[in-house]
Amino acid sequence: MAVVKFTLNGKPQTVDAVPAMPLLWVLRDTLGLTGTKFGCGMSLCGACTVHINGQPVRSCVTPISTVAGKTVLTIEGLSADASHPIQQAWIEEDVPQCGYCQSGQIMTAAALLAKTARPSDADIDEAMHGNICRCGTYDTIRSAIHRAAEIKRGAGASK
Amino acid sequence: MSIPVNRRTFLKTGAATAGGLLIGFYLPERNELAAAATDSKLNAYVHVGSDDFVTLFIHKAEMGQGTVTSLSMLLAEELECDWNKIRTEFPGVSPEYGPYQGVVGSQSIRTSWEPLRRAGATAREMLVEAAAQRWGIDKSRCRAESSEVINTATNARLSYGSLSEVAAKLPRPTAVALKDPSQFRLIGKPTKRLDTHDKVNGRAAFGIDVRVPGMLHAVVERCPVFGGKVAGFDASKSKAIPGVKDVVAISSGVAVIAENTWAAMEGRRVLKVQWDEGAVASISSAGISKDFAEHSQQPGAVARKTGDAAASLAGASKKIEAVYETPFLAHAPMEPLNCVAHVRPDGCEVWASTQGQTAARDIAAKITGLAPEKVQVNTRFMGGGFGRRARSDYVGEAVEVSKALGRPVQLTWSREDDLQQDFYRPAAYARLTAGLDAEGWPVAFSARLICPPFGGLNNGVARTGVEGVVDMLYAIPNILVDYHALDPGIPVSYWRSVGYSQNTFFAESFLDELAAAGGKDPVELRRRLLSNAPRLRTALELAADKAGWGKPLAPGKGRGISVVNNIGSFTAQVAEVSINRGKLRVDRVVCAVDCGYAVNPAGIEQQIRSGIVFGLSAALKGGITIDRGRVQQQNFHQYDVLRMEEMPAIEVHIVPSRNAPGGIGEAGTPGIAPAVANAIFAATGKRVRRLPIRSEDLA
Ligand code: FES
Numbered sequence: 040m041a042v043v044k045f046t047l048n049g050k051p052q053t054v055d056a057v058p059a060m061p062l063l064w065v066l067r068d069t070l071g072l073t074g075t076k077f078g079c080g081m082s083l084c085g086a087c088t089v090h091i092n093g094q095p096v097r098s099c100v101t102p103i104s105t106v107a108g109k110t111v112l113t114i115e116g117l118s119a120d121a122s123h124p125i126q127q128a129w130i131e132e133d134v135p136q137c138g139y140c141q142s143g144q145i146m147t148a149a150a151l152l153a154k155t156a157r158p159s160d161a162d163i164d165e166a167m168h169g170n171i172c173r174c175g176t177y178d179t180i181r182s183a184i185h186r187a188a189e190i191k192r193g194a195g196a197s198k
Numbered sequence: 199m200s201i202p203v204n205r206r207t208f209l210k211t212g213a214a215t216a217g218g219l220l221i222g223f224y225l226p227e228r229n230e231l232a233a234a235a236t237d238s239k240l241n242a243y244v245h246v247g248s249d250d251f252v253t254l255f256i257h258k259a260e261m262g263q264g265t266v267t268s269l270s271m272l273l274a275e276e277l278e279c280d281w282n283k284i285r286t287e288f289p290g291v292s293p294e295y296g297p298y299q300g301v302v303g304s305q306s307i308r309t310s311w312e313p314l315r316r317a318g319a320t321a322r323e324m325l326v327e328a329a330a331q332r333w334g335i336d337k338s339r340c341r342a343e344s345s346e347v348i349n350t351a352t353n354a355r356l357s358y359g360s361l362s363e364v365a366a367k368l369p370r371p372t373a374v375a376l377k378d379p380s381q382f383r384l385i386g387k388p389t390k391r392l393d394t395h396d397k398v399n400g401r402a403a404f405g406i407d408v409r410v411p412g413m414l415h416a417v418v419e420r421c422p423v424f425g426g427k428v429a430g431f432d433a434s435k436s437k438a439i440p441g442v443k444d445v446v447a448i449s450s451g452v453a454v455i456a457e458n459t460w461a462a463m464e465g466r467r468v469l470k471v472q473w474d475e476g477a478v479a480s481i482s483s484a485g486i487s488k489d490f491a492e493h494s495q496q497p498g499a500v501a502r503k504t505g506d507a508a509a510s511l512a513g514a515s516k517k518i519e520a521v522y523e524t525p526f527l528a529h530a531p532m533e534p535l536n537c538v539a540h541v542r543p544d545g546c547e548v549w550a551s552t553q554g555q556t557a558a559r560d561i562a563a564k565i566t567g568l569a570p571e572k573v574q575v576n577t578r579f580m581g582g583g584f585g586r587r588a589r590s591d592y593v594g595e596a597v598e599v600s601k602a603l604g605r606p607v608q609l610t611w612s613r614e615d616d617l618q619q620d621f622y623r624p625a626a627y628a629r630l631t632a633g634l635d636a637e638g639w640p641v642a643f644s645a646r647l648i649c650p651p652f653g654g655l656n657n658g659v660a661r662t663g664v665e666g667v668v669d670m671l672y673a674i675p676n677i678l679v680d681y682h683a684l685d686p687g688i689p690v691s692y693w694r695s696v697g698y699s700q701n702t703f704f705a706e707s708f709l710d711e712l713a714a715a716g717g718k719d720p721v722e723l724r725r726r727l728l729s730n731a732p733r734l735r736t737a738l739e740l741a742a743d744k745a746g747w748g749k750p751l752a753p754g755k756g757r758g759i760s761v762v763n764n765i766g767s768f769t770a771q772v773a774e775v776s777i778n779r780g781k782l783r784v785d786r787v788v789c790a791v792d793c794g795y796a797v798n799p800a801g802i803e804q805q806i807r808s809g810i811v812f813g814l815s816a817a818l819k820g821g822i823t824i825d826r827g828r829v830q831q832q833n834f835h836q837y838d839v840l841r842m843e844e845m846p847a848i849e850v851h852i853v854p855s856r857n858a859p860g861g862i863g864e865a866g867t868p869g870i871a872p873a874v875a876n877a878i879f880a881a882t883g884k885r886v887r888r889l890p891i892r893s894e895d896l897a
Pocket residue numbers: 076077078079080081082083084085086087088097098099100
């Protein structure tokens with residue numbers, strides 16, 4: 040066991056865990072933050088995506104020891120009131136079906152938007168390739184990302 | 199008001215429903231007729247609270263199809279309540295909820311169409327009556343609107359909340375009039391889902407998110423060979439893993455229980471189990487295929503006989519024969535299977551995202567020896583079901599582990615477990631023969647279908663093995679369909695659209711072969727053969743028209759069409775594909791659907807798209823193969839699904855209809871594989887006769 044200190048959703052966090060334990064399970068089982076989902080455990084589906092120092096990362100293959108001193112953002116910390124442009128756009132476009140993949144989709148999309156203000160379809164393909172949705176919401180995800188970019192630029196209230 | 203349930207037992211499962219107006223009603227199950235409804239058998243409730251909120255308690259679980267939204271629309275239409283003040287709860291299963299609870303076969307909206315509107319109208323009438331009494335006027339002078347009753351003479355208003363207590367004491371009206379569809383203000387309008395907000399902030403509670411005080415986490419090592427049994431195990435290394443609490447044998451294998459899921463998985467990784475692999479250890483996909491092919495030479499059990507196909511074939515001007523084959527498929531819902539169970543000496547509580555609440559209760563009762571009414575099943579949001587969650591094997595496992603430990607336990611399946619221990623869409627094989635007359639029109643059609651059966655046999659025929667061919671609406675004078683129930687021992691079950699998922703591929707691809715052999719346009723041939731099936735023909739014509747059927751395409755591109763009638767809906771799809779240096783891309787899909795009265799057009803469109811993506815994943819990538827009784831695919835790298843960049847542009851067109859609503863969750867799935875295969879033929883002249891589509895089948 041090792042004590043690991045990091046910043047979680049803006050607050051200091053300390054956990055005592057086996058160093059190899061993936062961040063995903065620390066979040067879900069140790070800390071009770073269940074918004075980050077388990078889908079494959081092998082970095083193949085994107086359901087477990089969180090931000091570490093602003094980068095989208097698959098938490099299922101991220102040992103907790105590597106998180107020491109870093110800043111972790113999960114879906115719970117993206118905004119207090121679902122007001123992040125991505126979340127607003129997701130609501131406007133009615134993206135989720137079963138909803139299970141959506142935390143990961145939203146975190147991946149939020150990282151894309153942070154880095155690319157006006158993502159093209161090709162940017163979206165590349166960024167979102169690793170996020171599976173079995174309900175097939177890909178096309179609404181695409182339009183919601185474009186819409187979120189508009190919201191972020193302040194280009195108009197909701198339609 | 200007659201509510202023959204113990205109100206307290208019921209209410210404890212729900213929101214703050216103390217007081218207020220509670221109306222119980224009955225939603226028919228499966229194919230039961232609405233007429234079977236009686237007051238003594240209630241399975242759903244509407245509650246109007248003193249806080250103005252309307253709560254719909256239903257047992258239909260939400261797995262992503264937007265059922266909750268559509269059902270709420272039916273209720274709100276007649277209740278005249280404010281759309282923002284309606285919410286839904288899934289009460290735990292309890293014996294009062296009728297003999298069968300579950301969501302399979304896309305029947306939710308089909309069975310709820312009348313009773314939900316009636317329940318809404320009943321509640322509205324009682325609230326209006328309560329207002330009329332308060333004002334001392336006749337209720338004909340009152341009108342209900344947006345959760346208020348309005349006095350039409352004075353314009354005075356009383357909120358539903360302020361009337362609910364009084365309304366609850368009034369007799370329930372015996373007959374209520376329902377609106378004519380022309381008066382609908384909600385039904386038929388594209389309506390956003392009610393559950394979106396919690397699905398963008400991580401708060402929606404799926405089964406896997408259930409946390410119970412004192413809960414441990416378990417995973418199970420199962421025999422890699424279907425039907426194998428534990429011969430012995432050595433848990434010493436597992437128990438040395440930090441966090442591992444216990445290792446116990448259960449009927450499906452060996453469970454490792456730990457403080458967290460990961461420790462349980464680590465403990466399982468070093469567990470040593472000796473298996474008694476059993477008979478299935480000699481089974482492989484190649485052998486199954488060979489067996490299918492051999493049986494296809496012999497007549498099977500007759501599923502449909504129209505005219506005399508054999509005689510007609512013998513006299514036909516042209517005879518066409520083909521063999522088609524499809525693989526086993528896994529469901530792979532995004533949320534891996536899981537269940538929390540807490541077995542106590544006097545009762546058992548289960549939390550699960552399940553499509554089969556009653557089955558979950560029954561298996562828990564059986565394992566614990568408790569009476570079914572001592573078992574409480576709490577339903578949570580499902581991260582996809584697609585048929586897999588109608589099974590309750592994983593519920594039973596959680597109950598067994600909790601029983602052994604006497605503590606609440608969450609059991610989680612890994613993705614590997616999910617792909618390797620599924621109840622699969624069966625592999626299937628079809629030998630198809632048809633005869634054309636001198637003008638090239640089909641006069642005889644015979645299909646020999648072979649696949650593992652499930653859902654029961656009737657005179658040797660499993661409905662799940664023949665649907666999609668046996669119920670084709672084509673007016674071909676001589677049709678013979680027969681079937682072999684061949685069971686190699688691989689577990690099989692319902693998979694989104696069930697038998698249609700393979701049989702529509704067989705039938706609609708082969709029909710395309712007949713069009714080509716007879717020199718007919720594929721749309722023209724179908725239009726002629728659907729002369730007695732106006733709803734399907736209209737869908738066909740709409741899809742063809744919107745897709746620009748017949749308009750020239752660039753070289754390397756092709757269009758293909760398919761039709762299907764399943765779950766009370768009629769669907770046609772046109773796929774447009776391009777083949778570029780041996781690589782297939784599905785560019786565009788145009789789908790037309792007649793699913794009866796379109797309660798929520800937005801929801802229908804979403805479900806059709808979803809069904810198409812699901813079917814396309816299978817057509818392009820899906821395949822579970824067996825080697826020595828073991829599934830060869832382990833995770834998404836070997837069982838890939840459609841990704842963002844592969845998504846075609848999908849257009850959905852809804853045929854206006856006044857018929858009772860059909861199902862929609864499975865309507866889009868069957869038609870996409872044949873539409874794509876037919877488009878490949880149009881582009882390349884290559885006929886795809888097996889799935890998934892492989893690059894070597896394109897050139
Ligand atoms: S669970 Fe991490 S990528 Fe699938």
